[in-house]
Amino acid sequence: MSDSKPHDPNQMTGAAMIVRALADHGVKHIFGYPGGAVLPIYDEIYQQSEVEHILVRHEQGAGHAAEGYARSTGLPGVVLVTSGPGATNMVTPLADALMDSIPLVCITGQVPTHLIGNDAFQECDTVGITRPCTKHNWLVRDVNDLAKVLHEAFYVATTGRPGPVVVDVPKDVQFATGTYHPPRKSDVHISYAPRVKGDANAIRKAVSLLAGARKPIIYSGGGVINSGLAASKLLRELVEVTGFPITSTLMGLGAYPASGPNWLGMLGMHGTYEANMAMHDCDVMLCVGARFDDRITGRTDAFSPNSKKIHIDIDPSSINKNIRVDIPIIGDCGNVLGDILQVFKSEAKKPDTKDWWKTIATWRARNSLAYKKNDDVILPQYAIQRLFEATRGHDTYITTEVGQHQMWAAQFFGFEEPHRWMTSGGLGTMGYGLPAALGVQVAHPDSLVIDIGGDASVQMTMQEMSAAVQHELPIKIFILNNQYMGMVRQWQQLLHGNRLSHSYSEALPDFVKLAEAYGGVGFQCSKPGDLDGALQEMIKVKKPVLFDCRVAALENCFPMIPSGKAHNEMLLPLEANDEATAAAFAGGKALV
Amino acid sequence: MEQPASAYFMEERHDPNETHTLTVLVANEPGVLARVIGLFSGRGYNIESLTVSETESHKHVSRITIVTTGTPMVITQIKHQLDRMIPVHRVVDMTLTGRSIERELAMVKLRGTGEHRVEALRLAEAFRARVIDATIESFVFEITGNTGKINQFIDLMRPLGLVEISRTGVAAISRGPEGM
Known part of the structure; x- marks a missing residue:
């Protein structure tokens, strides 16, 4: 006994370091799938209880x-x-998270260092493959570098513009023993220093522009959500103090409440008429944490031609990428909004926007989200509206797949709070919503978590129903089943002579039986009159649910900015008869 | 331009292209060059010339000099995209500073006899190129200078029996006492 050295608690294997680092960063849950090159880490996970592992059915x-x-x-x-x-x-x-600025830390196993480059079993160049779809990635060749890299990985993923990172750990590094240290500042590259505080001069200029605006608009995006709850609060305060109308991107829904008086609805290709018209005709545009994506701008040479533009973004590369702006402010949305508010309150008065609001009221009166009621078939828009009504009073989180149902969800489900709406915006990943719902339910076990899906999208990651059953995660998969890849079919109708090439969902499974086969609960509904009752039943179930909501097959998603058109050339639903549609897409020639 | 049937708006850009020389200081670590080059290929930017070497070994800093072309908006994007990479310390647009010296080195091999040999030597002297290898039927010249001078020298050598050229690409540094 006396000759044994005192045990250094920071001496441990690489595998133990990984689990220790997760705990040090406050990680409660991880999602994963075991395999040869991560077995030492799984062995460590087995022997502890701080970090809970959620086993999925496919790494995606x-x-x-x-x-x-x-x-x-x-x-x-x-x-x-x-x-x-x-x-x-x-x-x-990873590509999805990079596009939508979602902080992910992905730890991958790698073959032992001496086999790297040898085409070993289950070897691939992980850092090479993931380099363009991560914010940064690392291959750790020495166990004594592992702690530093793990801490830096968490820091990089969560600071600045958030994003995914990959730490690739060869199996021999997991087995090797080295020295662990808790997170410290020197773990991070000195070259990485994202700017948080906005330039005071630019903020002052921005405020004077805002104060002089007659036709202003606030255009907010996912950056406000990423910045944290305080940013959404400040955004709401700014809207109240200025009296400005506000619209938001798909990613930014919930930062300002959909029930708020100044809310114009979402903008962009399937945004509301009033939001897009206000963007087009405004004299001052305040863009907060959005990036002038091509789904937002329509044709860039006709985008908001007469406005002065202020752009707040934490990523300098977002500035002047697609649209030239007059006042760029590099910084964190919350931080900059706070500064703008402070200066505005002390130096400016609420601008007179009465005439502007009158103009907006005429655009609103066009009722761009209207659809024809139908007592015989469920219209998808109606289904979303009823789902929204049914979930009122519940603590609800919504995820979606990608396609028409996603746009209808964005249009018809009102989000009152940030962090309640999870959708794949930038990458447009079909199959996102079902596993995303699983993750949301892990974080919020007692909440109502619903994936609004389509019959095609949900089949891409359907296997995770098994994970939901295993982990007793009562996610509700609400499928708008129109038996088509609806958005593909819509584009084929509008742009490719209605030649529906491979967009029909042939051989659909019986979703009710499928749910039961997984050990969940299935519902089917095809009559508008039965929908409310079925939704109430669905919400009551404490198990994973597949809800097969049979909807009108050929409904199109409107309003819509046709490709190559500007914001003020929208196609509205009740005006979208065959002739108007043909005219709107005339540039494409496909319909004439 | 006729718009094709597409979910994307196809826009013609009419801004003229510019050529810029960028100096990029990076942490010298595995994969850093792949990151920089991958950025250019992945986002469709041009690389006209690229040089890289460790310059401050005690600080693990390497210096990359890139000559690129693009519209002013694209050049700005390139700088921002480079700057946000984690291991990138600094990006300096040497063309914008207007105070940079640019040099590259070329080795030029010629084969020939008689008049051509004499003419080549005469021109080499005029360009201050040095002979670094010679046989009775060949020369290798070493020449340094800006890209234009080297291009000109090579053009003159072409009819005199040019066999092969090896060029380093552009390295750049600012004039005056200040470092970057």
């Missing part, structure tokens, strides 16, 4: 679940997958 599911977890909590999502196919299956969620 783990990635999207972690994204849902991250978006609904503001915390980083953590993923653990094996080398080779485990890593390549993670590529889609």
Whole structure:
């Protein structure tokens, strides 16, 4: 006994360091799938209780679940997958998280260092493959670098413009013993220093522009959500203090409440008429945490031609990328909004926007989200409206897949709070919503978590129903089943002579039986009159649900900015007869 | 331009292209060059010339000099995209500073006899190129200078029996006493 050295608690294996680092960063849940190159880490996970592991059925599911977890909590999502196919299956969620600025920390196993480059079993160049779809990535060749890299990974993922990172850990590094240290500042590259505080001069100029505006608009995006709850609060305060109308991107829904008096609805390709017209005709535009994406701007040379533009973004590369702006402010949305508010309150008065609001009222009167009521078939818009009504009073989180149902959800489901809406915006990943719902439910076990899906999208990651049953996660998969890849079919109708090439969902499964086969509960509804009752039943169920909502097959998603058109050339639903549609798409020639 | 049937708006850009020389200081660590080059290929930017070497080994800093072309908006994007990479310390647009010296080195091999040999030597002297290898039927010249001078020298050598050229690409530094 006396000759044994005192045990250094910071001496441990690489595998133990990984689990220790997760605990040090406050990680409660990770999503993953075991395999040869991560077995030492799984062995450590088995022997502790601080970090709970959620087993998925496919690595892509783990990635999207972690994204849902991250978006609904503001915390980083953590993923653990094996080398080779485990890593390549993670590529889609990584690219998705990079596009939508979601903080993910993905730990991948790698073959032992001496085998790297030898085409070993389950080897792939993980850092090479994931380099363009991560904010940064690392291959750790020495166990004594592991603690530093893990801490830096969390820091990089969660600061500045958030994003996914990958730490690739060869199996021999997991087995090797080295020295661990808790997170410290020197773990991070000195070259990485994102700017948080906005330039005071630019803020002053911005305020004077805002104060002089007659036709202003606030255009907010996902950056406000990413900045944290305080940013949404400040945004609401700014809207109240200025009296300005506000619209938001798909990613920014919930930062300002949909029931708020100044809310114009979402903007962009399937945004409301009033939001897009106000963007087009405004004299001052305040863009907060959005990036002038091509789904937002329509044709860039006709985008908001007469406005002065202020752009707040934490990423300098977002500035002047698509649209030239007059006052760029690099910084964190919350921080900059706080400064703008302070200066505005002390130096400016509420501008007179009465005439502007009158103009907006005439645009609103066009009722751009209107649809023809139908007593025989469920219209998808109606289904979303009824789902929204049914969930009022519940603590609800919504995820979506990608396509028409996603746009209808964005248009017809009113979001009152940030972090309640999880959707794949930038990458447009079909199959996102079901595993994302799983991740949200892990973070919020007692809440109502609903994935609004389409019959095509949900089949891409359907296997995660099994994970939901295993972990007793009562996610509700609400499928708007129109038996088509609806958005593809819509584009084929509008632009490709209605030649419906491979967009019909042939051989759909019986979703009710499928739910039961997984050990969940299935519903089917095809009559508008039965819908409310069925929705109430669905909400009551404490198990994973597949709800097969049979909707009108050929409904199109309107309003819509046709390709190559400007914001003021929208196609409205009740005016979208065959002739108007043909005229709107005349540039495409496909319809004439 | 006729718009094709597409979910994307196809826009013609009419801004003229500019050529800029960028100096990028990076942490010298595995994969850093792949990140920089991958950024250019992934986002469709041009690389006209690229040089890279460790310059401050005690600080693990390497210096990359990139000559690129693009519209002013694209050049600005390139700088911002480079600057936000984690291991990138600094990006300086040497063309914008207007105070940079640019040099590259070329080795030029010629094969020939008689008049051509004499003419090549005469021109080399005029360009201050040095002979660094010679046989009775060949020369290798070493020449340094800006890209234009080297292009000109190579053009003159072409009819005199030019065999092969090896060029380093552009390295750049600012004039005056200040470092970057």
